[in-house]
Amino acid sequence: MNAQDLAGHEWWLASRAAGIVAMILVSVSVGLGLANAAKLIPPRSRRALIAIHEQSALAALIAIAAHGLLLLPDSWLHPGAGGIAVPFVIDYRPLAVAAGIVAGYAAALLGLSFYVRRKIGARLWRKLHMGTLAGALRHTHWNWGSVATALLLIVLSVAAVVLPLSQWARGWVKVKVAKHLFEHRYDYRTEWLRFTETIGITGPDAPPLGQRVIKAFADILDAPGGLLLIADENGSIEPAASWNWSGNANPGAAIPGTEALAFWLSVGAEGRIIDFDAHAGGWADARDLELDIPQPLLGEEQAWTGVPLIHDDRLVGLVLLAAPDYRRPLDWEDFDLLRTAGRQAASSLSEAHGQQALMNAQRFEDFNRRFAFILHDVKNLVSQLSLLARNAERHADNADFRTDMVATLKGSVGKMNDLLARLAPAADQRPAKPEPAPLRPIVASAIAAKRGDHEVKLLGDGNMWVMADPLLLEQAIGHLVQNAVDASKPGEPVTVRMECGERHSSVTVADNGAGMDVDFVRTRLFQPFASTKKGGFGVGAFEAKSLVSAMGGRLVVESKPGEGSSFTITLPAAQHAAEPQRKIA
Numbered sequence: 001m002n003a004q005d006l007a008g009h010e011w012w013l014a015s016r017a018a019g020i021v022a023m024i025l026v027s028v029s030v031g032l033g034l035a036n037a038a039k040l041i042p043p044r045s046r047r048a049l050i051a052i053h054e055q056s057a058l059a060a061l062i063a064i065a066a067h068g069l070l071l072l073p074d075s076w077l078h079p080g081a082g083g084i085a086v087p088f089v090i091d092y093r094p095l096a097v098a099a100g101i102v103a104g105y106a107a108a109l110l111g112l113s114f115y116v117r118r119k120i121g122a123r124l125w126r127k128l129h130m131g132t133l134a135g136a137l138r139h140t141h142w143n144w145g146s147v148a149t150a151l152l153l154i155v156l157s158v159a160a161v162v163l164p165l166s167q168w169a170r171g172w173v174k175v176k177v178a179k180h181l182f183e184h185r186y187d188y189r190t191e192w193l194r195f196t197e198t199i200g201i202t203g204p205d206a207p208p209l210g211q212r213v214i215k216a217f218a219d220i221l222d223a224p225g226g227l228l229l230i231a232d233e234n235g236s237i238e239p240a241a242s243w244n245w246s247g248n249a250n251p252g253a254a255i256p257g258t259e260a261l262a263f264w265l266s267v268g269a270e271g272r273i274i275d276f277d278a279h280a281g282g283w284a285d286a287r288d289l290e291l292d293i294p295q296p297l298l299g300e301e302q303a304w305t306g307v308p309l310i311h312d313d314r315l316v317g318l319v320l321l322a323a324p325d326y327r328r329p330l331d332w333e334d335f336d337l338l339r340t341a342g343r344q345a346a347s348s349l350s351e352a353h354g355q356q357a358l359m360n361a362q363r364f365e366d367f368n369r370r371f372a373f374i375l376h377d378v379k380n381l382v383s384q385l386s387l388l389a390r391n392a393e394r395h396a397d398n399a400d401f402r403t404d405m406v407a408t409l410k411g412s413v414g415k416m417n418d419l420l421a422r423l424a425p426a427a428d429q430r431p432a433k434p435e436p437a438p439l440r441p442i443v444a445s446a447i448a449a450k451r452g453d454h455e456v457k458l459l460g461d462g463n464m465w466v467m468a469d470p471l472l473l474e475q476a477i478g479h480l481v482q483n484a485v486d487a488s489k490p491g492e493p494v495t496v497r498m499e500c501g502e503r504h505s506s507v508t509v510a511d512n513g514a515g516m517d518v519d520f521v522r523t524r525l526f527q528p529f530a531s532t533k534k535g536g537f538g539v540g541a542f543e544a545k546s547l548v549s550a551m552g553g554r555l556v557v558e559s560k561p562g563e564g565s566s567f568t569i570t571l572p573a574a575q576h577a578a579e580p581q582r583k584i585a
Contacts (some may be wrong), residue, residue, distance in 0.1 A: 015070035022063035026107055029056040064104045093470035160217030186337055191220060195341055198402050199348050210241025213345045214319055217307055218243065220337060221330075223321040225302075227251075228316050235261030235539050237318075247321060248301030254296040265292050273335045274306030277327055290345040305330060307338045309346035316346050316353075353548035377475070380482055381412050387453065421440040432469045432550035436574035439464050439498055443507060447496055454485045460498035465574040466505045468551050473571075476555075479540040480509040480567045487513030487565065505573045525557065541567075 006206075030052035068084035083090035158333070159280045198216040199209070214226035225244030229237050229252060237252025237260045252260060262567065264433035267274070270291065278284035279298060297303060297320075304323035309316050388408055395401040440463070447456045466473075477496075484494040495510045526545050541557075546553045548569050559565035 003051060007330055010075040011070055011072075015067050015202045018063050018066040022067055022165070025056045025063055026214060029053050029060060031269075035315060061108055062495055064107060068104070100349055114327045128196045131391055156365060166246050186220075186333060188337070191337065192341075194219060195344070206241075208241060209349065211243045213239060213309075213317075213349065214243040214321075215342065217319050217338065218321055220341065221305070221321060221334065222324055224324055225322040227322075229320065231264045232313070233258070235264065237264065241315065245302065245320075247300050247322065248296075251296045251300050251320075255294045259294055263292060263294055264315055264318075267306075267318065268310060268313070271308055271310050271339065272331070273308070273338050275330050276300075276303045276305060277323075277329070289350060305334075305338070307342045307416065309342050311343070311346035311350040316349055317346075318395035335438070377415070380478060381415060383450075383453070383482075384408070385412060429574065431471055432547075432552075434551050436465050436576075437468050437470045437473075439466050439507070442468070442470050442474050443498060446474045447481050450478075450481050450485055450494075451545050454490075455493040456481060456486065457486070457495045458498075459495060461500050464505045465576055466571040468553070468571050472547045472551060473569075474545040476569065477507060477509065479544040480569075483511050483512035483540045484513070484565070484567075487511050489513070501573065503573055505569050506570045507566050508566055508568045510564065512564040515561045515563050515565055517561050520559055521559055531565040 017031070032049055046452055057261050070082055070083070077284070079090050083097075085101065090097055153390075197215045198219065199212050202205070204403050207215075210228045218226050220223070223248065226242070227239055227245045227247070227249075228241040229352060230240040234257060234259055239250050239252070242249065270287065272291070273290055273463055274291065274293065275284060275288065276293075279286065279466060297306075300320070301320045303320050304327060307319040308320065309319065348539055382468050382486045388405060391401070392405060430523065443458065450456050481494060481496065489496055492512045493513055495508075497510070499506045499508070509563075526542050543556045544567075551571065553569055553571040556568045557565060
C-alpha cells in the first residue's frame with residue numbers, strides 16, 4: 001500500500017495502532033496475572049512482575065480509550081460518540097464493533113477493580129475475580145501453566161504436520177484467518193496485477209489464451225483447475241479450453257440445443273456468478289434460481305462456481321472452476337471480484353477473436369487480390385491467343401508463322417503456369433531481380449500481342465540498356481499498353497516511345513483517349529479495383545506501378561480529360577553487356 005492509498009485514513013490507522021497496542025498490553029497483563037495465580041512466579045521476582053502487571057493494565061486502559069477516541073475525527077467512518085461507546089449504534093460491522101465495545105468495558109472494569117480493592121474490601125475483590133480464568137485456576141490442584149504449555153506445543157506440532165500435507169486444512173485456515181483477522185479477504189491491487197499479468201503472458205512458450213483465462217480465475221479462488229465453455233453459432237455449448245480439469249470434458253454435449261440456448265441467454269442477461277454449491281444446497285438467491293441451470297452442469301461434481309464472461313452485454317464464455325478440497329461458501333467479495341475480472345477476461349477474449357477474424361479476412365483479401373491480378377493477366381493472354389488463332393486460319397501453311405506460333409504458345413503456357421503458382425496460399429509476387437537488360441526486345445515483346453487488334457507505334461532509340469527485371473518490365477509495359485488500347489478509339493494509334501539519358505532511361509506509353517481528371521489520378525488511379533473503363537478490373541495501373549517500384553524505378557502519369565494520357569516508366573541506365581538469352585515466361 002502506498003502513500004496515495006493511505007491518504008484520508010490517518011485517524012483510522014492511528015486507532016488501529018492503538019487497538020493493537022491495547023491487545024498486546026492486555027495480553028501481557030493477563031499473562032502475568034495467570035502466572036501469579038498459578039504460582040509460577042518465583043517469590044523474589046513476584047513484587048517486580050506484579051508491578052509490571054499493574055502498569056501494563058493501566059496502559060492497556062489508556063490504549064483502549066485512545067482506540068475509540070481516535071475514530072471520532074475519521075472522515076470515512078464518522079462513528080460519533082455513541083458509535084464508540086454504545087453497541088449496535090454504528091452500521092459498520094455491527095457485531096464485531098459491539099463485541100469490541102463490550103470487551104473494552106470488561107477489561108476496564110477488571111483493571112479498575114484492582115485500584116478500588118481497598119475500598120470494597122479484599123474479600124469482595126477476590127469474589128470479582130472468581131469468575132475469571134485466573135481465579136478458577138487458583139483453586140485447583142493442577143499446574144495449569146505446565147498444562148497450557150503442553151497443549152500449545154501439541155497444537156503447534158499437529159499444525160506443522162497437517163498444514164503442509166492437507167490442502168483442505170490450508171484452505172480452512174486461510175478462510176478463518178481472512179474472515180476473522182482481516183477487514184477484506186482480498187488485496188485487490190495484488191489480485192488485479194496478478195490477473196492481468198497471467199492473461200497477458202506472451203512469447204512462444206505462453207499457453208493459449210483460453211488456458212491463461214482459466215488459470216487467472218483459478219488463482220483468485222485457489223481452485224485446482226477449470227473449463228472454458230463457449231456457444232457455437234447454433235447455440236450449442238462446447239468446450240474451448242481446459243486447465244487441470246478432471247471432470248467431464250464436454251458437459252454441454254448432453255444439453256439439448258434449445259435448453260442450452262435459453263440458459264446461455266439468461267446467464268448473459270443476468271451476469272450473475274453461478275454458485276453450484278448454493279444451488280445444490282438450496283440456499284441460492286431467488287434470482288440465481290431463475291437461471292434454470294441444465295442438469296448436466298448441476299450434476300458435474302467438479303463444478304464449484306461459474307464465471308460469466310460478458311462483453312458488450314453479450315456472453316462470450318463461461319468459466320467453470322473446479323472445487324478445491326475445502327469447498328468454502330462464496331460471499332459477496334468473491335462475486336464482486338469474479339464479476340469484474342470476468343468483464344476484463346471477456347474483453348481479452350473478444351479482442352483475440354476479433355484479431356483472428358481480421359487475419360482470416362486479410363487472408364481472403366490477399367487471395368482475392370492475387371486472383372484479380374491474375375484474372376487481369378489471363379485476359380491479356382486470352383487476347384493474345386485469340387489473335388494467334390485468327391492468324392493461324394490464314395497463315396497456317398507458312399513455316400515461319402508456325403515457328404512463331406509455337407514460341408508464342410510456349411510463352412503463354414509458361415505465363416499461365418506462373419499465374420497458377422501465384423494462386424498458391426503461400427505464394428506472393430515474385431521478387432524483382434534487376435539486371436542489365438536491352439530495352440528494345442523487352443518493349444517489342446510487350447506490344448507484339450497488342451498490335452493485332454490496334455495500331456501501336458514504337459518510337460525512339462532502342463539501343464539502350466537498363467537495370468530491370470525483364471519479365472516484370474514486360475508485364476508492366478503490357479499492362480500500360482493494354483490500358484492505352486482500351487482507352488483509345490478505333491483508328492487512334494497508341495505510341496510507345498523510348499528515350500535514353502545519362503543516368504536514366506524511360507519508356508512512355510501515350511494515347512489520345514478520354515483522359516482522366518486530376519482528382520482521379522491523385523486518389524484512385526493507382527488503387528486496386530478503380531477504373532474508368534466499363535467492365536474494367538482496375539488493377540492494371542496498380543500492378544504496373546508495383547512492378548516498376550519493385551525494380552527501383554518510377555511511374556509518372558500525365559492526363560487531361562479529353563486529351564488522353566501518358567504513362568512514363570523511368571529506370572536506371574545500365575552499361576552494355578553481352579546480350580543474354582531472355583527467358584520466355
